[in-house]
Amino acid sequence: MLSEKQNAPAEQRTLKGDRSPTVKHCAFPAGKASSIEYELIRSRRRTLAIQIKPDGSVLVRAPYSTPAQRIEAFINERRDWILRTREGVLKKARKAEAAGPVLTEAELQELHRQAREQIPGRVALYAKKAGVTYGRITIRSQRTRWGSCSSKGNLNFNCLLMLAPPMVLDSVVAHELCHRKEMNHSPKFYAEVRRLFPEYDKWHGWLKKNGSALLARLPE
Ligand SMILES: [Zn+2]
Numbered sequence: 690m691l692s693e694k695q696n697a698p699a700e701q702r703t704l705k706g707d708r709s710p711t712v713k714h715c716a717f718p719a720g721k722a723s724s725i726e727y728e729l730i731r732s733r734r735r736t737l738a739i740q741i742k743p744d745g746s747v748l749v750r751a752p753y754s755t756p757a758q759r760i761e762a763f764i765n766e767r768r769d770w771i772l773r774t775r776e777g778v779l780k781k782a783r784k785a786e787a788a789g790p791v792l793t794e795a796e797l798q799e800l801h802r803q804a805r806e807q808i809p810g811r812v813a814l815y816a817k818k819a820g821v822t823y824g825r826i827t828i829r830s831q832r833t834r835w836g837s838c839s840s841k842g843n844l845n846f847n848c849l850l851m852l853a854p855p856m857v858l859d860s861v862v863a864h865e866l867c868h869r870k871e872m873n874h875s876p877k878f879y880a881e882v883r884r885l886f887p888e889y890d891k892w893h894g895w896l897k898k899n900g901s902a903l904l905a906r907l908p909e
Contacts, residue, residue: 725764725771731755738762739771745779747771788902796843797830797908800848808846811862819885821869832904835896836861838868847856849903853896860892 707742727739727747737755740748764771785791792800805828816823826842837845844865850858862887871878883889 692734714903725768727764729760739764739767739857741774741778742772743778743782745775745782745862747775773840784902785905788899788906791908792906794908797848800851801828801830804846804848807851808858808862810864811859812844815859815862815866815885816869819863819866819869819881821866823866825851830907832907836865838865840871840872849906852906853899854892856888856892860886860889860896863889864893 718822725747727749729751731751731753734750734752736752737760740750742748747764749760753894781803781842802906808828809826812823812826824839824841827843827845828848829845830848831845834845835847846858846861846865850861864882867878867881867885870881879889886892
């Protein structure tokens with residue numbers, strides 16, 4: 690949401706009891722080839738605001754008294770922000786669609802169960818190969834990481850790895866276990882990882898390309 694003022698009145702309050710007439714408009718910026726189509730909702734609010742909806746459409750909220758010209762100028766001034774934000778929203782939607790629907794609580798629990806069943810064996814195998822020890826193994830459903838290794842050797846793995854090809858899980862296991870030797874991401878660390886798991890770049894590449902789509906399947 691982009692507002693004229695930081696302290697714009699809360700949406701709920703301004704929209705309450707409004708007739709909220711909705712009209713489709715088009716902003717034609719001077720000297721720009723393309724146009725921005727937007728939905729305009731006028732209400733008793735005091736400021737102008739632009740919102741990009743999850744489907745990529747543009748919603749503009751304006752006070753009853755603001756002239757159309759002022760609204761068009763407001764949109765045109767923020768043209769770059771609108772296009773950039775809309776592109777981001779649509780990209781996210783396309784990725785989420787490609788990955789599949791949001792997981793239900795039951796599906797998520799099933800992934801946790803599979804992870805608890807499968808991951809300890811892979812960890813034991815690669816730890817033996819690498820000649821390292823480790824502590825507790827915890828399965829999580831995090832939005833930000835696939836695995837982690839604490840200084841004490843406790844390991845975390847994301848249950849969404851169960852939705853990726855099995856070699857992807859192995860690449861994450863190898864990565865985290867190599868932190869038992871090198872607590873950093875130095876060239877020396879990656880040399881260890883590739884020695885332990887020679888196909889690391891290939892499967893880590895898979896995760897880099899497809900990982901965000903998997904993460905998008907986590908419920909809010
Ligand atoms: Zn790391």
